[in-house]
Amino acid sequence: MTVPRSRLPFHLLLFLLVGTVTAFAAAWQPSYERAATLALAQDVAHEGEAGALVTATSDVQPLAGEAGPPGGGPVPHLGTFQQDLDRLTSRLGAGAGPRLGAVLGRPVTRVAAVPAAVTDGGAARPYGLDPELQLLYAQDAPQSVRYVEGRAPARPAGDGAGAPVEVALSEQNRQALGLGLGRTFRLDGGPRLRTDAVLVGVFRPVTAGADLWRQHPLLERARPRDTDRGRLVTAAALVDLSGIELLEARSTLPLTVTADYPVTVDPAGRSAAAGRLAELVRASGSFERDAVLAVCGERTLGTLPCALDRRSATPPRVTERLSATALAFRHRAERTEALRSFALAGLLAVAVAAAVAAARLAARREDGALALQRARGASPARTGAARLAETAPAVLLGLLVGGLAAAPVTAPRPPAPPGWPAVAATVLAWIALPVATWLRLREPRRSRPDGDRHRPRRAGGPRRAAEVAAVLLALAVWASVRVRGAGALSDPQLPLLPVLLAVVVAVVLLRVQPAPVRLLAARARAGTGAVALVALARAGRAAAGALTLLVLVLALSQAVFGGLVVHTLQQGREQSAAWRSGADAVLLGPARIADAGAELAALPGVAGTAAVHVQVQDLIGSDGTVSAGAVLADVDPDALLAVAPASPLGRELRGARLPSTVRAAPEDAPELDVLADPGLLARHPDGLLDTGSGPDALRLRIVGTLPADARRDPVLGPLLGERPPGAALVVSARTVLPADAPGRSAVLLRLVGGPLGPLDREQVRRAAAATGATGSPVELRTRAGERDQLDRDGLGAVLNRTFLAAGAGSLTIALLVVVLELVLGARDRARTVSYLRTLGLGGRAAAALPVLELLPLLAAAALGGTALGLLLPAALGPVLDLTAFGGGPAPGPSVDWTLTAALALGLVVLVAAVAALETLFGRRRSPSAVLRLGEAL
Structure with missing residues (x-):
């Protein structure tokens, strides 16, 4: 099908609109899920720095007949404890289920005994009491310690009967206990625990911030505590798993097994998708119940032990922070998606309004041809269907190009099918020209004198009714959102509120704009120049000016609001870093x-x-x-x-x-x-x-x-x-x-050096340890580190990219609509300029006509769009809560006045530049090329 040359600009704009909408819609959810999953992985890793997010604890002891009396008994079952540990962790893993198990790593197991008094062996007696020593097996000890004397504890020769338990102490603990390398001493825990032990190694921590030292600080440094007998010093020592088995054979006390699960979220996965995130929250919150069923079966009663192999274990007790971390992330993710919905709704609204405005311009340009078709008896429905088929190639090509443009963003997954808002926007853009043509052909227009053909018709009842309906709908949606408050995040009306408010602003501007334009025209009439008078007269009777104004207001308000959100988030990160660090x-x-x-x-x-x-x-x-x-x-x-x-x-x-x-x-x-x-x-x-x-x-x-x-x-x-x-x-x-x-x-x-000054963390840690403070964990924060952590937040980054892309797309579409209006109205303006030039007006003065004609429209759009973008946070109220992206005191809306002024003035300058460029090309036409014999102005 051959497209008439007069409609080619509209087809080109339709192709660009459909391609833009398709690209955004196809990349919208996949790009968010990838960035959100990366943000979730960062949150989990950050929380994991303070300790394991999931920990399972159980008390283990030999089954009846497997243990002997303290100090003697049967030969220890060397090499069997690991089998029971593997069985316990295997059952715990089965209880995690597929969703939680996908993020849980291999557990790090530790086995701790009850502290026992250190007697004999020449041990020191601080404060006049025998110190206590707790024996601990740690699976991660080889990576966390470096031996400065002796060696690591090992399995005894033979069956281990009568062999002392080999232990290793830190340098501080050896000094506190006063034990020498190779010294044998007695561990006395009362009638239920007695055994000999020997010091075989002295170690030093490799990494001060490792989980082992955070969870077992007594391993590094002994701590005093007050008891009814006086002040008692307690320390901890490392043993091999065979040492635990020796101790088990000489004790009737249970051993505490702890399994710390590292949590890792695959950044390339889809863990942050709404459904999967909810599953993760449920699975982590119910892990204790599921773990008890997996370890002990459905017949478990309270705290009764459950059989493993040679040992029994109490129902596991689970301590987890993963569900709280995932819930906090989901709260931020909901806020992120709500804010992104504003950007998508604004872009789609700009695209639809641009298509309607362009369709009206194209149909208006064909008034003569349509009048001739109507006189020949053409059917409005058949003509509209022809226009629909005519624009189908542009729509299909836009869909194809948009999908290809989104492919690199969504790789390695294919682009997602667009949601219903994008489909609706595409359909509305497609049918805009057929509907506009049908409306032009539906009823014959009253004939008007040739000299009155530019005069606008008076707006009757239908226009007023439409304006009142738009205002009432916007007020109803605004009231609904404000009444529901933060609960309106999932309301589909929420993203429509900025669009409806933009319609209201455009209606108000259309009602207010004629008065200052007429005032300026009256002043221009009293002057000597004709260009300003003609330009203002044409500005007051532009047929498609209402929709063009709406497009400009929508685009500019979207860009200003996006800049406000991005700048507020940036200021909020600064405040949050200061709030979390207090100082440098x-x-x-x-x-x-x-x-x-x-x-x-x-x-x-x-x-x-x-x-x-x-x-x-x-x-x-x-x-x-x-x-x-x-x-x-x-x-x-x-x-x-x-x-x-x-x-x-x-x-x-x-x-x-x-x-x-x-x-x-x-x-x-x-x-x-x-x-x-x-x-x-x-x-x-x-x-x-x-x-x-x-x-x-x-x-x-x-x-x-x-x-x-x-x-x-x-x-x-x-x-x-x-x-x-x-x-x-x-x-x-x-x-x-x-x-x-x-x-x-x-x-x-x-x-x-200020917030970026150097600081030796190891020296700070030693200074803190020297105080002997016990209780809550010790943490070092720096303002630079906190700001870096906040800057790496994936959700904040995706918001920045979203508003940047949506704002740029909206402004580009608005600029294209203005260009289309200039192109389609070029011949009409050229005829007016030719009239003025035949009356003796200079070429330079006549060239200013298009620019002056657009200035009232641009001024109204710049004023209305900027004001709406700045007032949207007040209109949204508690829905626009940005504290979830940083914490600390709630950041109020922070306006980047430089960016706001640049957007408003930039739009005016760009449109004026396009108008001037169009005039420059139009000056090549001679008056005889556009004037007809006997035609009057």
Whole structure:
């Protein structure tokens, strides 16, 4: 079928629209799943750095008749424990099922005995008591230790009867216990455990951050603890699995078997797909139940042991953080998909609006030909069907090219079939020209004088009804989304809201725009130039200007909104990194970790330190009112300001001149002056609060309130978690804590080179270990490391790419529509310019006509599109919650004004440049080429 030359521009635009929509739709889900799976793999790996995400624990002991009395008994069954370990882990793996088993690696097993007193052998007796030693078999010990003396424990010769258990100690533990290499000593655990042991090796950790040292810190350094007999030192020693078997034969106490499962998500898989992610959450959450059934069968009762081979095991106890990690990721993934749906809906709406606008322009250009067909009795339906068949090759070619363009993005998988929104957009773009042609042929237009052919018809009832319906629909969808709040994420109406609001903005602009245009035209009429008057007159009666304005508003609002989201995410990552690190670096741990401040300040590269201590207390007012879960923070303002000079909290504490110690009270508890948030003071107007009763009780006296910026100070972030607490916040300047203070502490570090300054992690770890702090794990964070972790977030990256591609595609489509309007209206404008040139107007002045004609439309589109893009976050409300992508205080919408101005002005400049270029080519036509004899303007 031959396409008339006059409709070739429309066919070319239709091909580009269908190809763009097809490419986006085909690559939409596969590209997201690949990026999301990579992000899930990064999240799992990051969480796994703090310890195993899935751990199964069971108590194992020989079956009846297999063990003997302490200190003697039958010959140990050497080499059989590994068989039972393999049987136990095999059953655990079967309980994991296919979905969880796909991400679980081979477990790392450890076997721990009950601590026993070290007697004889010349062992030291710290604090006057025999130290305790726990024997531990660790499968990962060979990779985690380096022997500096002796050798690793090994299997004894022969059957092992009467042989001592071979053990290895760390350098610190050997010094603490006072044992020499080759020394034999006695392990006495009471009547149920007695055996001899011999020290055969001394080791040093290879990697300080390995799981072995995090989960068993006693292996590296002995720790004292308070008992009813006094202060007791406890350490741990490594043994071979044969040593566990020797101990088992001489004890009646159970052994604790721990299986740590490494979790690895294949970045090339589809684990982040919505269905598979839900399956992973369910499988990891039910792993304990499934593991018990796999190990013990369906007839297990409570904690009764289950038979393995030579041993029995209690029903496994599972500790897992994988489900929480997957749930947190799913929350972010839902937010990501909701935001991406805005981009896709906007792009599809721009494509459909562009197709309709182009179809109206093409049909309007053929008014004369259509009038002739109508006079000859042509059927509107048959003519529309002919147009449908005529545009089919452009649609098919667009589908083919779009699918080929998406193939490299989705490789190695084939492009996904487009969803119904993309199919609907393609169908609407395809039928746009046939429908526009049918509407032109459906009813004969009233004849009008030739001089009035450019005058627009008055908008009657149908147009007003359509405008009112569009406004009411937008208001209804907006109200529905705002009422549902964050629950509207899965609502299909949500991505349509920006499109409907753009329609409302276009309607308002169409109603408002004529007034300033008429005002400018009146001023131009009073002047001497004719170009401005003619251009403004033509701008006020453009037939397809409404749809072109809608396309421009949609495209520009989409680009501005995408830039706002991307810039907000970038600022949110900055805030989150500062919130999680508090300063250039931070050392987190138990309350006593604050004692490492002086040693840390002396390290190379550290310019200063400040300790922050936080504990959760129930505060009791004078009237008995309880403020549960209040956060009490202690910080030295001078040290804090030395580390973070811009700290709002430090400035408030220094200005309040709070004492650094408590005041003794003869009858009541010691008093401590504090600053509190205004809400707490409103609930307790007298400002007096008690932390409870007992020797550690305090009376807090509120002497001032904390402003909002002090409550959100990043120096509190590492201890307050990923988000500011909802509970009351109380801050004191206390610098001396009780010896057994509860809670956690953070030592903020100011580095010499700023956030990127060097820091020796091994020296920091040794300084923390020297405090002897026990309890919560010790963690070192740096601002640069936290920012790098956030920057590598795959979901944030896919959002950036999505809005960049959708914004660029929308603006390109809008520019093509304007180009098409210029091309299809070129002859009409050339005729007007020729009229003006025959009346004596210069060529340069006449050349400005197309640019001036488009300026009112461009100004309205730039103003409306930019305003809508900036106001969309306020319209969406709680649905646009970006805290899931970084944590910390909720980042408010952050506008990149440079980008916003560049988008608005860039669109105006590009369109004006295209109009000027079209005029330049049009100047080659002579007036005689476009004017007909006797034609009047």
